[in-house]
Structure formats: structure tokens, C-alpha cells
Amino acid sequence: MKLYELVGKDKTQGFSPYVWRIRMALAHKGLDVEMVPLIFTEIAKLEACQAKTVPILEHDGAYITDSWDIACYLEDKFPGHPSLFGGDAGKAYANFFNFTSFYNLIIPLFQTLVFDIFEGLDDKDRDYFRSSREARLGKSLEEAHQNQDQNLRLFQKQLWPYNTTLKTQDFLGGTHPTYVDYILYGLFQWAKGVSALSLLQETDPLYDWRTRMDELHDGLGKVITVKS
Ligand SMILES: N[C@@H](CCC(=O)N[C@@H](CS)C(=O)NCC(=O)O)C(=O)O
Incomplete structure (x- = not known):
């Protein structure tokens, strides 16, 4: 599982508020993820998906974009893990x-x-x-x-x-x-x-x-x- 995130000069400091909610959601679910740092102008150049924004979650060959859709995807795909929404x-x-x-x-x-x-x-x-x-x-x-x-x-x-x-x-x-x-x-x-x-x-x-x-x-x- 990979999560594409947004960085500036410092590639260790992902700063997108939308990526952070998904990083925390993945940890809440107990899922391991590889972080992939991108700068703004690299996002639209990703050939595998048509995304214009991060976060992008890559899982099982699929690319899910938009933080809300990713949160719903995680909740549906990993029902036995701690719930993000509580019903x-x-x-x-x-x-x-x-x-x-x-x-x-x-x-x-x-x-x-x-x-x-x-x-x-x-x-x-x-x-x-x-x-x-x-x-x-x-x-x-x-x-x-x-x-x-x-x-x-x-x-x-x-x-x-x-x-x-x-x-x-x-x-x-x-x-x-x-x-x-x-x-x-x-x-x-x-x-x-x-x-x-x-x-x-x-x-x-x-x-x-x-x-x-x-x-x-x-x-x-x-x-x-x-x-x-
Ligand atoms: N509704 C989207 C918004 C995501 C978003 O706006 N991400 C910003 C980073 S904080 C982005 O990737 N912007 C790319 C750009 O402006 O070119 C979501 O919830 O995922």
C-alpha cells in the first residue's frame, strides 16, 4: 500500500492537511504504508492515475483519490480493523x-x-x-x-x-x-x-x-x- 503525499524543500515534512488525515486513518486501522513524497508539479505528471491532488492511495493495483473516498475505502476494505467512523x-x-x-x-x-x-x-x-x-x-x-x-x-x-x-x-x-x-x-x-x-x-x-x-x-x- 502506498500513500502519495505533498512536500516542499524538506522531503521529510509532508504538509498536506488532507494527507495527514489519511496517514492517521491508516495508522488507526493498523495498516502499514509506504509514503511517496511529491511536490505540487509532480502530482499531475503521475501517469498511472489522473489525479490532480494528493492524497492518492495505491492499493491492490487501484488508485483512490480524494481523502473522503480514501477514508470510506479503508473502512469498507478493512472492516475487522478499528472503525474510523463508529457506524x-x-x-x-x-x-x-x-x-x-x-x-x-x-x-x-x-x-x-x-x-x-x-x-x-x-x-x-x-x-x-x-x-x-x-x-x-x-x-x-x-x-x-x-x-x-x-x-x-x-x-x-x-x-x-x-x-x-x-x-x-x-x-x-x-x-x-x-x-x-x-x-x-x-x-x-x-x-x-x-x-x-x-x-x-x-x-x-x-x-x-x-x-x-x-x-x-x-x-x-x-x-x-x-x-x-
Ligand atoms: N478534496 C480533496 C482536496 C485535496 C487537496 O486539495 N490537496 C492539495 C494539497 S493540500 C493538492 O494536492 N493540491 C494540488 C494542487 O493544487 O495542484 C481531498 O479531500 O483529498
Whole structure:
């Protein structure tokens, strides 16, 4: 089984939030995987599949793209392993969270991190990233960077429901992590992988939750080192 991931200059620091949720999901299922690092401009050149984005899971000769489809594939193919969703209702909720987290969390965090992401890219990706992301933002990367504090505050304002929930339970999944926790954790791994910004206060329930998440699966998430 292979998982194609996204890296910049440092090929050991996979930084895609979508890949991180699948890395954690694979570990949750107890599955071994070979990681295949790609830079942005290598993804579309993969001849075996028509993917435009990572994660891509290669298994038994098939290529599965899109993190949600991969999570569902893992749940269906490995039913005897620990469940990612905890049943149909959990799966339906995780599907909903997949979209709400994109809208409420990924968008403001993308705007916060975009310049830091650019700075860490492999040189071959810089032109592609600048032109595609400036078109998406409607402004230059430098202009987006000038608003970093404001965007960070926007992101932090969205954290209230998670902080409040985690006052009374250890994980979004309850007593144990589920795929919803991995979706959220992927965002923090993304930020940690590209930026020295600190997103959380030590007093935030999310801070302790992130520490618990870091410890899961033999400390898998700790392969990402804190940037300075
Ligand atoms: N909906 C997709 C989104 C994946 C995605 O946007 N991946 C980014 C990396 S974080 C990517 O591969 N982008 C390639 C590009 O922009 O060229 C999923 O959940 O897998």
C-alpha cells in the first residue's frame, strides 16, 4: 500500500492537511504504508492515475483519490480493523464535518498560511503555486501575508465549538479518536509543517487535545518538527 503525499524543500515534512488525515486513518486501522513524497508539479505528471491532488492511495493495483473516498475505502476494505467512523451515524456526521471544516477552518487557515507555504516550497513549484494561489485569493501572496494576523484571528474565532466540546470529552469522537479528530488534526499538522505561527493558547482545551493526538499511533504526528 502506498500513500502519495505533498512536500516542499524538506522531503521529510509532508504538509498536506488532507494527507495527514489519511496517514492517521491508516495508522488507526493498523495498516502499514509506504509514503511517496511529491511536490505540487509532480502530482499531475503521475501517469498511472489522473489525479490532480494528493492524497492518492495505491492499493491492490487501484488508485483512490480524494481523502473522503480514501477514508470510506479503508473502512469498507478493512472492516475487522478499528472503525474510523463508529457506524453509519458516525460516518454521516464525518461527511458533514468534512465540508464544514473546509468552510469554517481550512479557508481562513489557508489565507493565514499561504505565504509561509510558498516560502517552504521546492523551487520548481514556486511559479505554479504563486499563479494558482494568487488567482484563487484575488490578490498577491505578499498582500495576503500582510493580513496574516487578521486571518489568524478569523481562524481562531472559529475554534470556539471545538474548545467548548473538548472541555468535557477527550476527543471529538468521544472517549476515542475517530476520523473527525483526524480531519481536525490534519489542519494543525499543516500549520506546524509550514509555519512558526502558534495557533493555540496553552489554556485552550484544543491544546491538550492536540498533545493527545500527537501521542497516538506511536507518536506518528511528531515526525513534523516545530518550525522556527
Ligand atoms: N478534496 C480533496 C482536496 C485535496 C487537496 O486539495 N490537496 C492539495 C494539497 S493540500 C493538492 O494536492 N493540491 C494540488 C494542487 O493544487 O495542484 C481531498 O479531500 O483529498
